[in-house]
Amino acid sequence: MVCFGxxxxxxxxxxxxxxxxxxxxxxxxxxxTGTNSRVGPFRLNVELARTFANVGYxxxxxxxxxxxxxxxxxxxxxxxxxALLDTQDAIECVRQQSGATRIVLVALCSGVDVAYATxxxxxxxxxxxxxxxxxxxxxxxxxxxxxxxLDVERLKRKFRRQQHRARHPEFFAEPSVEASALFxxxxxxxxxxxxxxxxxxxxxxxxxxxxTGAMGLHIxxxxxVAEMLGDGAAVTTAVSVAWMPxxxxxxxxxxxxxxxxxxxxxxxxxxxxx
Amino acid sequence: MNVGFFGPPEAQRFYAHHVPSVSLARxxxxxxxxxxxxxxxxxxxxxxxxADRLAERGAxxxxxxxxxxxxxxxxxxxxxxxxxxxDVHDAVDxxxxxxxxxxxxxxxLRLGAAVAARAAAxxxxxxxLVLWDPVIRGARYLAELDALQERxxxxxxxxxxxxxxxxxLLGHRMSVTQRAELEALDLRHEPRGAISxxxxxxxxxxxxxxxxxxxxxxxxxxxDIQVLPDASLAHPVWHEDTLLARAIPAxxxxxxxxxxP
Numbered sequence: 086m087v088c089f090g091x092x093x094x095x096x097x098x099x100x101x102x103x104x105x106x107x108x109x110x111x112x113x114x115x116x117x118t119g120t121n122s123r124v125g126p127f128r129l130n131v132e133l134a135r136t137f138a139n140v141g142y143x144x145x146x147x148x149x150x151x152x153x154x155x156x157x158x159x160x161x162x163x164x165x166x167x168a169l170l171d172t173q174d175a176i177e178c179v180r181q182q183s184g185a186t187r188i189v190l191v192a193l194c195s196g197v198d199v200a201y202a203t204x205x206x207x208x209x210x211x212x213x214x215x216x217x218x219x220x221x222x223x224x225x226x227x228x229x230x231x232x233x234x235l236d237v238e239r240l241k242r243k244f245r246r247q248q249h250r251a252r253h254p255e256f257f258a259e260p261s262v263e264a265s266a267l268f269x270x271x272x273x274x275x276x277x278x279x280x281x282x283x284x285x286x287x288x289x290x291x292x293x294x295x296x297t298g299a300m301g302l303h304i305x306x307x308x309x310v311a312e313m314l315g316d317g318a319a320v321t322t323a324v325s326v327a328w329m330p331x332x333x334x335x336x337x338x339x340x341x342x343x344x345x346x347x348x349x350x351x352x353x354x355x356x357x358x359x
Numbered sequence: 360m361n362v363g364f365f366g367p368p369e370a371q372r373f374y375a376h377h378v379p380s381v382s383l384a385r386x387x388x389x390x391x392x393x394x395x396x397x398x399x400x401x402x403x404x405x406x407x408x409x410a411d412r413l414a415e416r417g418a419x420x421x422x423x424x425x426x427x428x429x430x431x432x433x434x435x436x437x438x439x440x441x442x443x444x445x446d447v448h449d450a451v452d453x454x455x456x457x458x459x460x461x462x463x464x465x466x467x468l469r470l471g472a473a474v475a476a477r478a479a480a481x482x483x484x485x486x487x488l489v490l491w492d493p494v495i496r497g498a499r500y501l502a503e504l505d506a507l508q509e510r511x512x513x514x515x516x517x518x519x520x521x522x523x524x525x526x527x528l529l530g531h532r533m534s535v536t537q538r539a540e541l542e543a544l545d546l547r548h549e550p551r552g553a554i555s556x557x558x559x560x561x562x563x564x565x566x567x568x569x570x571x572x573x574x575x576x577x578x579x580x581x582x583d584i585q586v587l588p589d590a591s592l593a594h595p596v597w598h599e600d601t602l603l604a605r606a607i608p609a610x611x612x613x614x615x616x617x618x619x620p
Contacts, residue, residue, distance in 0.1 A: 086362050086363050086364065086373075088362065120601045121400050121403075122400065122403045124400070124430060126400055127396075128429070131429070153403065154360065154362060242513060249509055253510065333511070337511065337529070337530040338523065338530070339524050339531070340524050
């Protein structure tokens with residue numbers, strides 16, 4: 086366990102590599118998704134941290150202020166600004182604890198907002214993994230989306246869902262307004278995103294954009310990333326895509342969590358080798 | 360709040376010890392048992408908030424993660440009710456040592472209630488047991504979670520794949536053996552430990568809870584039920600929601616600490 090930040094009020098777990106693992110100059114930071122604790126949905130962060138540590142990457146998973154076991158930050162600013170300060174503190178903590186000089190941020194869904202804002206400006210961040218982060222409609226998306234109505238499997242699923250809803254209407258509750266209001270998102274425009282990715286690419290920061298099947302209404306093919314960002318050499322080099330249409334948003338299936346870890350590990354090797 | 364791990368290296372269990380912010384004439388200690396892996400993430404905020412409130416009123420409170428769950432050691436498929444009951448036993452000892460008290464009350468939420476009751480039956484000394492929307496019949500619990508899992512699988516937001524790993528339940532591996540153990544769970548027919556008092560809080564009237572009270576009363580255990588409309592994991596909810604309960608935590612606070620200032 087590590088306690089760091091103002092008055093040691095941020096709580097995290099540092100997962101360190103075994104003695105016989107290769108030495109790395111890269112350490113990893115994981116944090117909250119929505120209102121989930123640092124453990125992650127379905128223990129995702131714990132499983133990722135242990136997988137990364139086994140091959141030499143020290144990994145810190147921590148609760149941002151006001152989430153999980155961390156206290157609220159007593160400082161001016163809103164939750165997003167506090168989260169940025171928390172992430173700065175986490176980066177410094179893992180650097181001191183591991184000796185690594187370069188950091189990779191791994192974030193899912195709303196957690197991407199903080200990782201993105203940090204990676205955009207912090208030169209210590211050598212790479213970032215944005216899982217179900219940002220995606221923007223393109224002409225290609227719209228053309229592919231039209232063909233979606235012909236997908237027989239989708240229609241079968243829709244029918245089964247209607248049957249299940251008739252049998253168990255109680256399981257189809259909508260999210261409570263109160264719970265939904267616990268956090269807010271700060272989503273950049275496509276123009277801002279494209280500009281920021283170019284800035285990060287020029288700085289040498291590598292990005293892995295992971296998209297699950299849950300993002301189907303935002304992105305429907307891996308080539309859409311090139312449609313969004315263009316095919317400039319710097320961006321093409323810096324941005325990788327992991328396309329996981331058979332995964333759900335929170336990686337409920339253990340096999341999909343393992344597949345995610347494998348994709349990130351492969352990509353991490355390219356960051357670590359630089 | 361102090362955080363750390365207790366237990367041997369191969370079975371380290373995460374704990375959070377909420378230190379009381381006021382002193383009571385007679386120190387109190389309360390252990391909180393989370394609902395296990397399937398409802399862990401929805402319940403974390405509620406249990407942390409309850410722990411904070413109890414500590415503000417003068418109680419030592421310990422939260423912890425069972426082996427194979429949360430931040431504790433172990434893969435996600437190693438858990439069993441008996442193993443988790445042993446974790447409760449060790450956590451009670453840990454809290455007793457940290458708080459310097461002999462009497463420990465235990466609050467169990469959902470499956471955590473069943474685990475706490477199992478711990479008492481296996482000899483853990485528990486002064487008072489508070490069961491919050493308890494899982495009383497494992498078969499009913501499994502049926503509810505199976506239906507919820509099917510709803511998530513069919514959600515239109517995931518239109519591309521039908522992959523469902525075998526031997527899993529709501530995101531966690533569950534072997535045939537583990538499932539059979541849960542299927543057989545029935546608190547109405549389990550042995551009772553040496554508990555002086557049991558209070559059951561439910562968010563809606565529950566026949567299983569009423570039946571359990573009668574069985575406990577016949578055994579001479581003072582057992583009460585309070586039905587308090589509240590947010591609840593016992594009712595199907597949007598699976599990504601956080602449990603935002605108020606009435607039942609307030610009643611637990613009153614039950615355990617009464618009118619202490």
